[in-house]
Amino acid sequence: xxxxxxTLHKTDGLARLGTLHTAHGAVQTPTFMPVGTAATVKAMxxxxxLATGAEMILGNTYHLMLRPTxxxxxxxxxxxxxxxxxxxxxxxxxxxxxxxxxxxxxIEESGVTFRSHIDGSEHVLTxxxxxxxxxxxxxxxxxxxxxxxxxxVSEDEHAASMRRSMRWAERCRAAWTPRxxxxxxxxxxxxxxxxxxxxxxxxxxxIGFEGYAIGGLAVGEDAATMLSTTESTTAHLPADRPRYLxxxxxxxxxxxxxxxxxxxFDCVLPTRSGRTGQAFTRHGTLNLRNACHVDxxxxxxxxxxxxxxxxxxxxxxSHLTRTGEILGAMLLTRHNITFxxxxxxxLRTAIAAGNAAAWSETFLARYRETPR
Amino acid sequence: xxxxxxTLHKTDGLARLGTLHTAHGAVQTPTFMPVGTAATVKAMxxxxxLATGAEMILGNTYHLMLRPTxxxxxxxxxxxxxxxxxxxxxxxxxxxxxxxxxxxxxIEESGVTFRSHIDGSEHVLTxxxxxxxxxxxxxxxxxxxxxxxxxxVSEDEHAASMRRSMRWAERCRAAWTPRxxxxxxxxxxxxxxxxxxxxxxxxxxxIGFEGYAIGGLAVGEDAATMLSTTESTTAHLPADRPRYLxxxxxxxxxxxxxxxxxxxFDCVLPTRSGRTGQAFTRHGTLNLRNACHVDxxxxxxxxxxxxxxxxxxxxxxSHLTRTGEILGAMLLTRHNITFxxxxxxxLRTAIAAGNAAAWSETFLARYRETPR
Numbered sequence: 020x021x022x023x024x025x026t027l028h029k030t031d032g033l034a035r036l037g038t039l040h041t042a043h044g045a046v047q048t049p050t051f052m053p054v055g056t057a058a059t060v061k062a063m064x065x066x067x068x069l070a071t072g073a074e075m076i077l078g079n080t081y082h083l084m085l086r087p088t089x090x091x092x093x094x095x096x097x098x099x100x101x102x103x104x105x106x107x108x109x110x111x112x113x114x115x116x117x118x119x120x121x122x123x124x125x126i127e128e129s130g131v132t133f134r135s136h137i138d139g140s141e142h143v144l145t146x147x148x149x150x151x152x153x154x155x156x157x158x159x160x161x162x163x164x165x166x167x168x169x170x171x172v173s174e175d176e177h178a179a180s181m182r183r184s185m186r187w188a189e190r191c192r193a194a195w196t197p198r199x200x201x202x203x204x205x206x207x208x209x210x211x212x213x214x215x216x217x218x219x220x221x222x223x224x225x226i227g228f229e230g231y232a233i234g235g236l237a238v239g240e241d242a243a244t245m246l247s248t249t250e251s252t253t254a255h256l257p258a259d260r261p262r263y264l265x266x267x268x269x270x271x272x273x274x275x276x277x278x279x280x281x282x283x284f285d286c287v288l289p290t291r292s293g294r295t296g297q298a299f300t301r302h303g304t305l306n307l308r309n310a311c312h313v314d315x316x317x318x319x320x321x322x323x324x325x326x327x328x329x330x331x332x333x334x335x336x337s338h339l340t341r342t343g344e345i346l347g348a349m350l351l352t353r354h355n356i357t358f359x360x361x362x363x364x365x366l367r368t369a370i371a372a373g374n375a376a377a378w379s380e381t382f383l384a385r386y387r388e389t390p391r
Numbered sequence: 392x393x394x395x396x397x398t399l400h401k402t403d404g405l406a407r408l409g410t411l412h413t414a415h416g417a418v419q420t421p422t423f424m425p426v427g428t429a430a431t432v433k434a435m436x437x438x439x440x441l442a443t444g445a446e447m448i449l450g451n452t453y454h455l456m457l458r459p460t461x462x463x464x465x466x467x468x469x470x471x472x473x474x475x476x477x478x479x480x481x482x483x484x485x486x487x488x489x490x491x492x493x494x495x496x497x498i499e500e501s502g503v504t505f506r507s508h509i510d511g512s513e514h515v516l517t518x519x520x521x522x523x524x525x526x527x528x529x530x531x532x533x534x535x536x537x538x539x540x541x542x543x544v545s546e547d548e549h550a551a552s553m554r555r556s557m558r559w560a561e562r563c564r565a566a567w568t569p570r571x572x573x574x575x576x577x578x579x580x581x582x583x584x585x586x587x588x589x590x591x592x593x594x595x596x597x598i599g600f601e602g603y604a605i606g607g608l609a610v611g612e613d614a615a616t617m618l619s620t621t622e623s624t625t626a627h628l629p630a631d632r633p634r635y636l637x638x639x640x641x642x643x644x645x646x647x648x649x650x651x652x653x654x655x656f657d658c659v660l661p662t663r664s665g666r667t668g669q670a671f672t673r674h675g676t677l678n679l680r681n682a683c684h685v686d687x688x689x690x691x692x693x694x695x696x697x698x699x700x701x702x703x704x705x706x707x708x709s710h711l712t713r714t715g716e717i718l719g720a721m722l723l724t725r726h727n728i729t730f731x732x733x734x735x736x737x738l739r740t741a742i743a744a745g746n747a748a749a750w751s752e753t754f755l756a757r758y759r760e761t762p763r
Contacts, residue, residue, distance in 0.1 A: 057716060332467065334463075
């Protein structure tokens with residue numbers, strides 16, 4: 020069994036080319052992890068995910084602990100076996116969804132008590148339980164339980180919340196059982212306050228983790244602030260560990276974050292948008308519901324290799340979207356994930372060649388064209 | 392271009408082994424046509440359909456004339472090109488859906504006036520327009536417009552309706568433009584009254600069609616009556632033309648109908664059931680919502696070659712169904728269609744070997760076992 024580790028092959032400015040080694044194989048970074056909330060990347064079979072170029076997916080502890088429960092998944096052989104995905108899986112800790120989805124939550128030093136958004140049942144998530152759930156799931160990367168304050172709270176509230184998250188991180192580390200090939204990531208909090216981010220990054224490194232995530236961004240701040248906070252935070256993170264920007268984002272934001280030293284991403288945007296008729300392309304975003312597409316025989320993106328772009332017209336994709344057909348969600352999800360993975364692959368090639376900044380400038384100019 | 396024709400290779404009792412030749416290729420019969428209502432077999436990409444073994448699909452004139460309209464599909468290159476399906480397509484005439492789905496319909500000698508179930512707009516469907524729409528779609532097999540009376544109306548009402556359908560069939564034939572590789576099918580009506588069925592079959596043959604369908608069954612009569620009506624009707628149909636039993640049915644009904652001389656089937660059951668968690672297997676039907684499946688690590692059907700049975704457990708399929716995940720619909724639809732196509736393939740093999748009756752007895756005994 021390979022031990023869990025990260026190899027940094029090359030840097031180009033702040034951008035990094037690396038490989039993350041896990042129990043379920045290697046992942047080339049920068050990488051984008053499609054979100055597989057409830058043990059499925061919505062509208063995709065595992066082979067469909069592989070065909071996009073994705074090497075690692077994300078699972079949501081919150082959803083899985085409620086249905087079908089971590090104990091059931093463990094009995095059934097773990098999350099990889101359960102969902103038929105043999106490559107690496109990262110799971111979040113459930114903290115973010117508890118804050119955003121559940122009802123009647125109560126946050127205390129011990130942990131979070133909440134009611135399920137599905138049936139109203141009461142559940143408790145502590146740092147120790149979050150680590151246990153992710154062990155039962157068999158996640159290659161376990162995330163520490165943290166609190167993600169809503170956008171706009173004061174610096175004092177951010178400081179208090181971040182410091183509690185750091186105490187939770189320490190409890191997660193203590194609850195962790197080391198296993199060959201598996202890793203635990205800490206999460207830097209502190210809102211958009213550089214001093215708090217620096218304090219959080221230092222606190223996590225004092226504990227020591229196999230990787231470091233930046234949490235609490237893309238929650239309402241503007242894109243420039245998100246990127247500047249990312250850059251000021253990565254400056255405080257060790258070079259030899261992977262860096263994961265949680266929940267980000269749009270294609271241009273991913274490119275900007277890679278240029279600022281990020282290695283890993285996840286976001287529901289490409290999957291969720293695929294189910295509502297929005298497509299991301301090299302020429303910007305398209306809404307397939309718009310009337311301009313109903314007679315358009317061109318592909319979604321002439322430069323894309325995915326099933327949707329190789330075999331179907333915008334007119335057909337528009338028809339599927341307008342009639343609410345499942346195939347529309349299937350094809351647009353495949354396209355969007357393929358596009359995200361292609362952006363990552365092109366960035367890796369550019370970093371290897373030492374021209375990440377130039378590639379990004381060309382990409383962004385084209386991406387920000389008027390959608391057509 | 393191959394001319395449209397049917398080759399009868401062998402009979403075994405009343406069961407028939409044949410090949411239907413069309414503009415878009417050959418179809419081995421008996422065959423089951425998955426229903427692709429709105430230019431998509433729901434939850435399946437064209438390659439997924441091919442993988443099931445299906446060689447021909449059905450499209451619904453009613454849905455397509457409303458969205459995206461026959462004229463738009465024609466402008467976009469026809470239904471095959473539009474939906475990326477290069478094999479044969481049969482379209483119904485729209486008559487059945489007008490009766491079952493639309494609002495405020497008015498049936499007159501000239502045709503049917505109805506309001507769309509989508510937006511309430513008024514439309515007229517005449518025999519001539521039904522043929523024109525199917526020509527615009529580019530269907531390999533066009534069905535005549537007919538009236539399908541509800542179950543339970545009197546023999547006199549059935550007689551009057553059937554005779555009007557025969558006059559409409561004659562108008563469809565007159566409106567038909569012969570094209571190499573394309574065919575027009577008549578539809579036998581007459582409810583469960585053998586004399587009316589015989590009269591209808593004779594009337595259609597006097598007009599002359601490339602194939603003959605049996606309509607108006609599986610609308611509420613019991614299974615035995617459905618099969619006996621099928622048998623008494625096929626006795627009046629010419630041996631050298633394909634016979635299509637419309638809208639039937641469950642796997643055991645298909646087997647019974649093949650033994651009574653039917654060559655072609657369509658039904659929404661395998662696709663629709665797949666979206667609600669019902670699976671058809673060699674051991675009967677299963678409802679994946681049932682609690683007995685949540686910890687079951689066995690495949691849906693150990694003898695099935697489909698993606699769902701090769702890669703996933705009943706526990707996982709149950710989870711997907713219970714959480715309403717699109718992948719559940721995708722996998723169960725693939726399984727159900729694969730099962731239907733495998734039943735057809737095994738029947739073809741049995742007919743070729745001259746043991747269709749024995750194969751059917753074994754199949755039905757196993758199929759009618761208590762589901763497990």
